[in-house]
Amino acid sequence: MGKLVDGVWHDVWYDTKSTGGRFVRKDSAFRDWVTADGAPIHEGGRGFTAEAGRYHLYVSLACPWAHRTLIVRALKGLEAMIGVSVVNWLMLERGWTFDPAPGVIADSVNHAANLHEVYVKADPRYTGRVTVPILWDKQTGTIVSNESAEIIRMFNAAFDGLGARAGDFYPEALRAEIDAVNARVYDTVNNGVYKAGFATSQEAYEEAFGQLFESLDWLEDRLSRQPWLVGDAMTEADIRLFTTLIRFDAVYVGHFKCNLRRIADYPALQAYLRAIYQTPGVAETVNFQHIKGHYYESHRGINPTGIVPAGPQLDLEAPQGRG
Numbered sequence: 001m002g003k004l005v006d007g008v009w010h011d012v013w014y015d016t017k018s019t020g021g022r023f024v025r026k027d028s029a030f031r032d033w034v035t036a037d038g039a040p041i042h043e044g045g046r047g048f049t050a051e052a053g054r055y056h057l058y059v060s061l062a063c064p065w066a067h068r069t070l071i072v073r074a075l076k077g078l079e080a081m082i083g084v085s086v087v088n089w090l091m092l093e094r095g096w097t098f099d100p101a102p103g104v105i106a107d108s109v110n111h112a113a114n115l116h117e118v119y120v121k122a123d124p125r126y127t128g129r130v131t132v133p134i135l136w137d138k139q140t141g142t143i144v145s146n147e148s149a150e151i152i153r154m155f156n157a158a159f160d161g162l163g164a165r166a167g168d169f170y171p172e173a174l175r176a177e178i179d180a181v182n183a184r185v186y187d188t189v190n191n192g193v194y195k196a197g198f199a200t201s202q203e204a205y206e207e208a209f210g211q212l213f214e215s216l217d218w219l220e221d222r223l224s225r226q227p228w229l230v231g232d233a234m235t236e237a238d239i240r241l242f243t244t245l246i247r248f249d250a251v252y253v254g255h256f257k258c259n260l261r262r263i264a265d266y267p268a269l270q271a272y273l274r275a276i277y278q279t280p281g282v283a284e285t286v287n288f289q290h291i292k293g294h295y296y297e298s299h300r301g302i303n304p305t306g307i308v309p310a311g312p313q314l315d316l317e318a319p320q321g322r323g
């Protein structure tokens with residue numbers, strides 16, 4: 001685990017001293033967009049034209065943020081148009097690597113041994129964390145984006161004219177409501193589990209823990225009255241919540257001390273988790289060996305022995321129990 005400073009790799013852990021024991025996630029650095037016609041989305045940003053075979057996605061199967069992009073890639077049928085490389089689940093002194101192991105897919109584009117080399121190729125003076133996911137442009141040899149929330153919106157729309165599967169996970173009419181749900185889920189659930197798990201003060205941990213379970217109660221209530229978070233079909237809000245829920249009982253309950261309740265203890269959330277898991281294409285994006293191996297073996301400050309728990313048994317294939 002570490003970061004790049006001026007293009008040079010340094011092995012350092014997150015600094016929580018300056019923030020009262022609180023884990024504060026930094027904003028992503030590469031924020032350009034792939035669009036159907038290559039028009040930039042925001043002023044000063046660069047636009048990249050959607051083309052089959054031009055872009056490459058770097059992910060970790062362990063990472064909930066990268067997982068979003070893999071799910072939308074699968075649901076939109078973009079596998080043949082957008083290639084993928086998968087890092088090793090271990091993230092230690094070299095950060096993410098392509099060290100061979102089951103489920104790892106080597107970097108066929110930049111032939112990197114470590115993910116930080118890909119960042120340096122895009123920007124030789126890059127300073128910051130080396131995170132997944134990354135959307136790479138083979139044509140100009142750079143990173144378009146390393147922000148999962150934006151990559152899934154590119155996948156959702158930009159490739160529609162090139163034969164992507166029909167389906168809109170961010171429909172115009174629902175955007176305001178999706179954005180509002182996302183904001184709470186991001187802060188208290190997706191990032192909330194990290195805030196609890198990476199806290200280095202009791203107070204910071206309890207603050208994150210309280211907000212997390214308040215939000216899970218709110219979500220349980222919402223999902224006991226409607227099948228999806230927003231509207232009457234799956235949207236990106238559901239995909240973004242799913243990648244945290246699927247890791248929750250296996251990792252966050254124990255490793256991040258998010259143990260007031262398990263997802264299995266919430267009837268509506270558990271049924272919803274199964275419904276998404278059983279959606280064609282989704283289960284193939286879930287790899288518990290990478291998920292459990294990553295957290296328990298990489299975060300040696302939290303789990304010094306690196307022992308990976310053998311359980312729990314997860315009942316994801318069972319009937320959803322929701323019509």
Ligand SMILES: N[C@@H](CCC(=O)N[C@@H](CS)C(=O)NCC(=O)O)C(=O)O
Pocket residue numbers: 001002027028060062063064065066129130131132133146147148149
């Ligand atoms: N905002 C980013 C966050 C990505 C992120 O934090 N990924 C983690 C893995 S779960 C990572 O690569 N961490 C490495 C590090 O922080 O050094 C996104 O959603 O794309």
